[in-house]
Each structure stands twice: as structure tokens, then as C-alpha cells.
Amino acid sequence: MPCSHPNRELLLVEDEFFVALDLQDMAEEAGFSVDGPYATVSEALTVAADRHVCCAILDVRLLDGEVGPLADMLYANDVPIVFHSGHVDNAELEKRYPEATICMKPSSPTRMKQILLELAS
Template identity: 50%
Template sequence: MSGGVLIAEDELIVAIDIETIVEEAGFSVADTCETVTATLAAIERALPACAVLDVRLLDGEVYPAADALSAAGVPLIFHSGHADEANLRERYPQAQVCPKPSSPSTLRAALARAME
């Protein structure tokens, strides 16, 4: 594992905000990706310590990457306005769900729990 936080987010401003929240919480950003393809490539390079995932990315839904991360035991934080929370909780019972928009304090708390 890289020790950093992988961010999968297709909206540039939101991605920058998440990067800032991660760094202000004392963690490093492993990679920021706007597509499922780039997210899968980042996972192949190095597993992150945790991941903050938007459900809808530029080239589709994040589930192939979430499945790979979950199988590897990487803690997941779904940060999305397009997510079916019940489906996410059923599919990824250990994941945290922070609907967009989430306050910085909510994301920091989720990161702290994921990085424990």
C-alpha cells in the first residue's frame, strides 16, 4: 500500500477540495483520477491506504475500481451525489458513504476512521 489516499472524482473543483481536506487532515494524496480507467491504473501501480470515490466518473461508474479496492481490503469512502446509498451499503458493507455535498469535517472524520 502507498499510504496515501486515492481520489476518484471527475469534477476538478471538487477533486481539489478533497485533496485539500485530505492534506489538512494530515494524510497524503496517492493519486487523483477522473476516470475508471485511470483509477484502475493507479490501483495497479500501488494500493492506497484508503480511497474516496465518486460513483459517476467521466468514463462510467466506479464499481470496477471499488471492487478491486474492496477485494484488496482498502477502506472505501463513497462521496457522491448520484449514489444509491442502500445499494452501496449492501455491496460494500464496510464502506462509508458521505453524500455530496458533505462538509469538510464530515470527510475528515470519515478519513480518520478509514485510516485507523
């Protein structure tokens, strides 16, 4: 599902500090502005309710639980999602979010950048 917004603002939800910094740097190099990183579902939900982002990179397990409520909200609003996690049940995510992209940790920055650029085109 390609991004339908003209802006290139990306929502980044990742609770591992260094992983979040790497993803932020990669996204900014690809021409995105990054909203986040957010380490909790509750914080990201509060922010995402008032923002219109182009796409989102979501870790599945965060400091305060599973990312499901946030992913549900984004998916309902047609925001392209990239799940980026080492703790993921691909079959469950594919069933629940068939248009989402799943990228297992660790992933190469080149691959992640390619995914984002495809979503923004």
C-alpha cells in the same frame, strides 16, 4: 473497516475539478498524501493496480462510467472506501460494499476529515 497500511496515502477519484481540489486540500490537512485526483475509472484502475493505498475516496459516476470495477478491486484488497457522490443508490452500495462509508455530496469538510481519520486509526 480501518486502514491496514502504515502509510497514509489516499486514492482520490473525482471528476469534478473543484470538488477534487477541495477533497485533496482537506485530506492533506488531515495528514494524508493524495494519489490523484483521477477523473476516470480506467485511469484510476491502472494506477491503483500498482499502488498500496490506505483508503480511497470514490465518486460513483465518472467521466467514463460507474466506479464499480475500481471499487470491486479495492474492496477485494481490503482498502477502506468512502463513496462521495450526489448520484448514489445507498441501498445498492450498502449491499455490495457493506464495510464502505457513504457520504453524500455536498458533505462538510469536517465530516469527511473525521471519516478519514477514523479509517486511518
